[in-house]
Amino acid sequence: MNACKRPEEESRPVIDLALFGALGDLSLRKLYPALYHLDREELLHDDTRVLGLARQDTSVDAFRQRVAETLQTYVKASELDRDAVNRFTARLDYLQLDFATPEGYRAIAEWRTAVRHDTGGCPLMVYLAVPASLYGDICRNLKTGGCLDDLSRVVVEKPIGYDFESSCEINDAIGEVFPESRIYRIDHYLGKETVQNLIALRFANPLFGTQWNQNHISHVEITVAERVGIEGRWGYFDRAGQLRDMVQNHLLQLVCLIAMDPPANLDADAIRDEKVKILKALQPFSDSRLNRDVVRGQYIAGTIKGKSVPGYLEEDGANRDSDTETFVAMKTSVANWRWAGVPFYLRTGKRMPEKLSQIVIHFRQQPHYIFDPDQRNLAANKLIIRLQPDEGIALEVLTKDSGLDRGMRLRRGPLHLDFSSAFPQERIPDAYERLLLEVMKGRQYLFVRRDEVEHAWHWCDSLIAAWRDMGEPPRRYPAGSWGPVASIAMITQDGRSWYEDY
Numbered sequence: 001m002n003a004c005k006r007p008e009e010e011s012r013p014v015i016d017l018a019l020f021g022a023l024g025d026l027s028l029r030k031l032y033p034a035l036y037h038l039d040r041e042e043l044l045h046d047d048t049r050v051l052g053l054a055r056q057d058t059s060v061d062a063f064r065q066r067v068a069e070t071l072q073t074y075v076k077a078s079e080l081d082r083d084a085v086n087r088f089t090a091r092l093d094y095l096q097l098d099f100a101t102p103e104g105y106r107a108i109a110e111w112r113t114a115v116r117h118d119t120g121g122c123p124l125m126v127y128l129a130v131p132a133s134l135y136g137d138i139c140r141n142l143k144t145g146g147c148l149d150d151l152s153r154v155v156v157e158k159p160i161g162y163d164f165e166s167s168c169e170i171n172d173a174i175g176e177v178f179p180e181s182r183i184y185r186i187d188h189y190l191g192k193e194t195v196q197n198l199i200a201l202r203f204a205n206p207l208f209g210t211q212w213n214q215n216h217i218s219h220v221e222i223t224v225a226e227r228v229g230i231e232g233r234w235g236y237f238d239r240a241g242q243l244r245d246m247v248q249n250h251l252l253q254l255v256c257l258i259a260m261d262p263p264a265n266l267d268a269d270a271i272r273d274e275k276v277k278i279l280k281a282l283q284p285f286s287d288s289r290l291n292r293d294v295v296r297g298q299y300i301a302g303t304i305k306g307k308s309v310p311g312y313l314e315e316d317g318a319n320r321d322s323d324t325e326t327f328v329a330m331k332t333s334v335a336n337w338r339w340a341g342v343p344f345y346l347r348t349g350k351r352m353p354e355k356l357s358q359i360v361i362h363f364r365q366q367p368h369y370i371f372d373p374d375q376r377n378l379a380a381n382k383l384i385i386r387l388q389p390d391e392g393i394a395l396e397v398l399t400k401d402s403g404l405d406r407g408m409r410l411r412r413g414p415l416h417l418d419f420s421s422a423f424p425q426e427r428i429p430d431a432y433e434r435l436l437l438e439v440m441k442g443r444q445y446l447f448v449r450r451d452e453v454e455h456a457w458h459w460c461d462s463l464i465a466a467w468r469d470m471g472e473p474p475r476r477y478p479a480g481s482w483g484p485v486a487s488i489a490m491i492t493q494d495g496r497s498w499y500e501d502y
């Protein structure tokens with residue numbers, strides 16, 4: 001479906017939302033706040049209903065109360081109002097269910113009939129906020145329980161599987177029940193405002209369109225740093241690690257959006273086709289350069305913002321010695337005409353000094369330099385795309401230093417578009433708000449197609465296999481630092497440095 005319709009042309013469809021994992025971390029922290037905001041901004045149809053499904057024995061009233069409490073925690077006080085909270089929680093129902101067994105699923109169809117006599121034309125939106133190992137069972141049980149029809153759609157979370165093979169099994173199981181056109185694979189980075197803006201920036205501005213290639217760009221840098229540690233998710237995380245948790249999905253999606261060719265239009269498949277070409281062109285790491293081009297790290301105890309924090313092996317739930325990485329930095333490349341010879345430096349880690357996600361596009365220097373030789377290292381433009389916090393875009397340009405006695409001294413300064421000061425009246429919506437709304441409207445362009453997931457796994461699997469063969473433990477870094485020293489050396493060996501103007 002075309003994504004270019006004006007908002008006033010869009011309807012607010014009535015949806016029956018069945019939320020599996022209704023008392024889990026993702027639902028409480030992200031999904032209810034997002035749904036609440038949509039409701040408050042009148043983007044949910046009055047008749048839209050939400051059925052929370054979980055295995056705890058609790059009443060509808062207690063469930064609504066729990067959701068109201070979670071909103072107090074995760075929605076800014078200035079955006080909470082009692083009437084809106086009451087209106088939202090009144091949409092909620094609750095059903096106790098063991099997802100793994102088929103018994104009980106009929107109750108979902110019965111709930112739909114009970115909340116509206118005629119469900120014709122009202123799609124069932126199934127959201128699976130549960131471990132991916134349950135996706136297949138739930139889809140099959142929904143089908144045998146008579147809950148689905150031709151309008152039903154399913155939303156699944158990342159990571160899909162643990163490697164290429166397990167992702168195929170999971171995708172096959174979902175695909176036996178839902179066609180690809182009704183499967184919405186979430187990568188919440190695709191819903192972030194500035195990530196969306198990457199598409200606008202690249203394809204709406206001829207200025208960048210003509211410069212976006214190896215003739216003009218020397219290298220690309222992506223940093224996704226988190227201040228948090230494992231936050232009670234040690235069991236999940238220790239099996240996954242930062243490569244599977246963040247690189248396989250979020251960072252590779254960012255690489256795709258930076259590197260892809262212009263799609264013919266904004267249709268979901270036009271965009272996804274271009275992204276897949278990039279995933280296929282990503283270079284595997286050679287054994288001989290692995291040690292230089294990839295750095296794995298694991299945090300030890302340290303200090304963040306003056307507060308002591310434990311090491312990875314001392315986090316809540318840690319139950320064994322572990323070589324799982326909590327940090328990865330790598331130098332990779334996209335082997336095609338546009339990007340030949342342009343390194344992409346990626347790094348992501350937990351327990352870093354800041355929460356910071358940013359992309360820096362480093363442009364090449366002028367072919368002939370005429371200014372003070374001492375200032376030569378200043379002489380290249382940078383485009384800084386800040387995803388979070390302080391969403392915005394800045395272009396670092398060189399101008400003449402003012403003053404009568406400075407001659408033609410250069411100075412570096414930003415042309416800065418800070419979204420919150422440029423458009424102060426607009427709240428920047430959370431990624432999940434946008435993504436939930438897109439599913440309700442039946443638009444897939446912000447969701448990941450099966451072949452994207454599989455190409456991304458292929459690339460990660462080969463890296464993981466090489467790590468295994470190498471057999472080296474991750475390098476330790478103190479919590480509150482920017483990762484192992486080797487990750488700095490990785491980029492300085494090329495005469496460059498990580499952009500540090502935070």
Ligand SMILES: NC(=O)C1=CN([C@@H]2O[C@H](COP(=O)(O)OP(=O)(O)OC[C@H]3O[C@@H](n4cnc5c(N)ncnc54)[C@H](OP(=O)(O)O)[C@@H]3O)[C@@H](O)[C@H]2O)C=CC1
Binds near residue numbers: 129
């Ligand atoms: N949390 C996050 O920030 C993110 C999560 N995700 C993905 O979202 C999904 C959910 O993650 P998260 O919310 O963290 O996980 P949680 O473990 O917090 O929540 C999963 C919920 O599913 C329930 N559940 C598991 N098995 C069954 C079953 N057989 N029957 C009924 N209920 C069951 C659990 O219930 P019980 O508590 O009773 O065991 C739990 O409440 C995962 O796929 C994860 O990878 C993706 C991005 C970020």
Ligand SMILES: O=C1O[C@H](COP(=O)(O)O)[C@@H](O)[C@H](O)[C@H]1O
Binds near residue numbers: 245357
């Ligand atoms: O998917 C995930 O993302 C979060 C980071 O998301 P952000 O929007 O806060 O940047 C990460 O903490 C989590 O481990 C991972 O599963």
